[in-house]
Amino acid sequence: MRHDLDTAIAGVVAAGLCSGCGACTLLDDGLTMRMSAAGFARPGRTRPAAATTSSAAASSQVRRFDQVCPGRNVAAQRPPGATRHPLLGPVLGCWEAWALDPELRRQGSSGGVLTALQAWLVETGEAVRSVAAGAAPDPRRTVAVQITTRDEALAAAGSRYAPVAVCAEPAASDAAGVTVGKPCEVSALRALTAGGPAPVLLSFFCAGTPSQRATDAVLADLGIGPDEPLASLWYRGHGWPGRFTATTDDGREASASYEESWGTTLGPAVQWRCKVCPDGIGESADVTAGDLWTTDERGYPLFAESDGVSALVARTPRGLDIVQRAFAAGVLAGRPVEPDEVVGVQPLQRARRSTLAGRLVGARLGGARVPRYRGFGLLRLAAGDVRAAVRTARGTFRRVRAGVARET
Incomplete structure (x- = not known):
């Protein structure tokens, strides 16, 4: 199995998990953001990848991508004093x-x-x-x-x-x-x-x-x-x-x-x-x-x-x-x-975060990949309204099975 940056990026895009932020282009100047057929910003290669001297170097680049890409990983922040x-x-x-x-x-x-x-x-x-x-x-x-x-x-x-x-x-x-x-x-x-x-x-x-x-x-x-x-x-x-x-x-x-x-x-x-x-x-x-x-x-x-x-x-x-x-x-x-x-006064943000655990479960059960989210307390929020979380999980499962998560 190849473990290079292009393969890692392609996996995120194919799973519908690319947010279009463009951070991956800062890891490799041969990448450029372009408009996809679906109308979203997606990375593409415009110059050949720089030759890596070893598989270890390529793996290190992928690990860096995993840390940075919001389609792979997002960690909640805990600034001092907050x-x-x-x-x-x-x-x-x-x-x-x-x-x-x-x-x-x-x-x-x-x-x-x-x-x-x-x-x-x-x-x-x-x-x-x-x-x-x-x-x-x-x-x-x-x-x-x-x-x-x-x-x-x-x-x-x-x-x-x-x-x-x-x-x-x-x-x-x-x-x-x-x-x-x-x-x-x-x-x-x-x-x-x-x-x-x-x-x-x-x-x-x-x-x-x-x-x-x-x-x-x-x-x-x-x-x-x-x-x-x-x-x-x-x-x-x-x-x-x-x-x-x-x-x-x-x-x-x-x-x-x-x-x-x-x-x-x-x-x-x-x-x-x-x-x-x-x-x-x-x-x-x-x-x-x-x-x-x-x-x-x-x-x-x-x-x-x-x-x-x-x-x-x-x-x-x-x-x-x-x-x-x-x-x-x-x-x-x-x-x-x-x-x-x-x-x-932010009902959409309240609802999205409170039901996200259900949405993630529904997506996984439907066969979709999801990013790794750490420190957001999503299970605790879902426990506050279990019925809403279950309802969201069912709806997301149906949407994923219908192919929504593959819109890239």
Whole structure:
């Protein structure tokens, strides 16, 4: 049996466990992220693999991949001094917050806090750059971008509900910078830099990565053809939660509400790996942000347009220091909140984590591989509602047998 990096990567992709983070390309510069037929970012070889002098060297490279790849392994983090919340992960501080710069607040998702932090850190010279997701020259597509000014941070503001491999940008692992990534991306970078200097890692609450096909489908529903040039495309932002808004080169604008775009088309197109994710809340980051929704009497979010408000969680001593200084410098405003208040307005994250043990069991019984997850307390969470866990296991078993886990 071969034990080389290409074989290991092929196994993850074939099992539907690739998250599209791009971290494997940092282990071998002959690998590049490309769009798969299903519309997801997947690694492929563009240059021959470097010759290894021994099978031991090849095995060492595979072991490194196993440590880093979120499709193989994810470990819950326990930073010094942090209290571990069963659903929110490590917490050193928790706030309701927003950017004091009104333009950053309006264009960013929710309260614009991650945009404000990036802009502040690079403008003050504390970081040489920030690496984050932004629109490609064809704004239908999303790419990793480097941010060195407030204006560049503003241009990249807002969620991008589409495939992007932030880790594939070499600067993403630069300890002198900031990297803003999905939870799987920051967990890969945390593992990659374990025991050594790491960039400031910022993340956000994530419901998963939809196929690129879903973006194209929303545009088609709005009457914008695949060959029609776009001047801009916003998934969110320009208000809270903001509308999916596309503007053509000739000035025509078409939009759909957050509920219509995410709920009807983007959300249902999320890749399989995201459906078995233990961490939609960015546990491996220094700082994580998400929507602090207003909810109805059932606890479900209300999506009426308003000024954006973020839930902001400092997870590490480094993250706590950054957030506290950002408040003191007038970059952010807000008030402390309890972690339970944040979890209470995130029903999707609550449900996903509480039933994940059942989903993993159903997947395994259906014949699918699953990654190794350590330290998340998934069995304890499932024990809180055994019926829901069993129901989830049965549903996942049926989906896996129907071939969902093989969508790559």
